[in-house]
Amino acid sequence: MSEKTLYDKLWDDHVVHTEEDGAALIYIDRQLIHEVTSPQAFESLRLAGREPWNTQRNLAVADHNVPTTNRKQQIPDPIARLQVETLDKNCAEFGITEFDIDDVRQGIVHVMGPEQGATLPGMTIVCGDSHTSTHGASGALAFGIGTSEVELALATQCLTQKKSKNLLIKVNGSVGAGVTAKDIVLAIIGEIGTAGGTGYAIEFAGSAITDLSMEGRMTVCNMAIEAGARAGLIAVDETTIDYYRDRPYSPKGEHWFMAEREWQKLHSDDGAVFDKVVELNAAEIKPQVTWGTSPEMVVAIDAVVPCPTDEFDAVKQQSMNNALSYMGLEANQPINEIKIDKVFIGSCTNSRIEDLRAAAAVIKGKKKSETVSLALVVPGSGLVKQQAEKEGLDKVFIAAGFEWREPGCSMCLAMNADKLLEGERCASTSNRNFEGRQGYGGRTHLVSPAMAAAAGIAGHFVDVREWV
């Protein structure tokens, strides 16, 4: 069969060797490195007396446990400080480029990579972080790995992989005003479940996807892992190529024109066969809010909290009961009556300039609700922060009583000082609503930046479509 999917093309292009059982040695074009999943990999290389295969293929940045305030002082948490310093030392020792905490390019690894043109169409990209799927938005094969594979990719520039199956998710038509990339991907996860994509590479297609900017496409691919798929992909088009023109690490001169010609081929062929196809109608997608402790526990803003007794599967019913109890919610409670304590706008899902613009547009001229104790805005990188400040977005947030912070992962996973207290409820633009994710006993509701902003103003969830 000559017709290939985008995933087939990327896979075939990177196979170094295939074993009899189908396991293949895959070449890795780019590895992104951060402080949390790399120290043991470097230590193990050092103990074995091994060198990286090619230092140029790696790029490092600290993001997970950096503070978002008082950057001039040293990191107060000594254990976090040691981890960040260990990354600095390892990069210096092994000759790997790192954007350190004082560099304007520092930021969340999945914001920094595309922003620098360090992750490009057609590449294989890995990082010791499950949200590496983000980079698939540029027509690349990008997936998260564990620390053993960080070490393996450092030492050999290769990983042993078994090819995934192909899943096509087509979102047809157009979304209405106030409905964003985040709502599209949450609706997809609601439809197929958190294990719906397990064993697959998901290609997102359809006009609602191609209508998105690169930032929006990154939001969708970012959460492919929340649907169980290690990799999410979107075909290259003019939007992709325009985005990568003139990025610092993008190809230059004659190489740019060669790359552009090659990248134009990065789409699934007409007639390519997918193992599974799921179609959604974009017009039916409303702003989404998660109510439980798994991203698949999601409903539209005008819905109510589901009732476990309506679920026939015993294991699922038990999960729903656990979730309601942890979240402090009742079945049949209207979503728009749920009051929140905190707002978090940030994370590798939603901290790019477009996300901040969307949130600021909702907030402009309004004030944070008095019942909301803290509303954090954490830009994805120093460059996103700089751009937002140039546009005056920081002033909009600050005037409304929102806090404007330094870049990093922050309260998405609460490894730094930004966290929920026990029982606190948060409208969050991040990607995981697991128990304890944003702080011990914290309760997370995943929403889009516009929805988080609106909830911060109203003090409870509101349908942002009524505001636009």
Next chain:
Amino acid sequence: MQAFKKVTAKVMPLDRANVDTDAIIPKQFLKSIRRAGFGPYLFDEWRYEDVGEPEMDCSQRPLKKDFVLNNPDYQGAEILLTRENFGCGSSREHAPWALEDYGFRAVIAPSFADIFFNNCFKNGILPIILEAEVVDSLFKELAAGYQLTIDLEAQTIITPKGETIQFDVDETRKYRLYNGLDDIALTLLQADKIKAYEVERAKRAPWLFT
């Protein structure tokens, strides 16, 4: 890495679906730059009444008595029996490190998240996928002291009644786990192929080789 050949051990039931890696090992413990010592913090939020912090001495911490890890019947278990989509979420290898450090050698579930599944094989843990009905029947059979024998070479699980359950495992993964082999050394045996690939690829995508 510890080789996995044949294990006969007690089974611990964790009757929950979608157990995520944040639950297996909460984020505060990820600040460690070491690979060992995560066992005492395995399932920290479900296991202890208080909030765990890195380097904490866990011997005096108040336990959540209802949690299965604290049930005296299952102490010394090396096989974890659980529900679908185990290990979803973050790619943190600290999750299999914590399971391994606690003493688990195998996890049985109807399905696993891909990254976690892969990470297990790098750490001497055998993740076994069985049909949901078979897992369900094991949950029903399970009682204090219940043991299973897992034989990787034969790809079988033997129950106390003498019943044999077959399981699948990829040949490459099986070979490496059975022999406890180092991935890097094995991959470097292919160094010539990797270099040849680079030469050929540089012609097609020279911008990646500047």
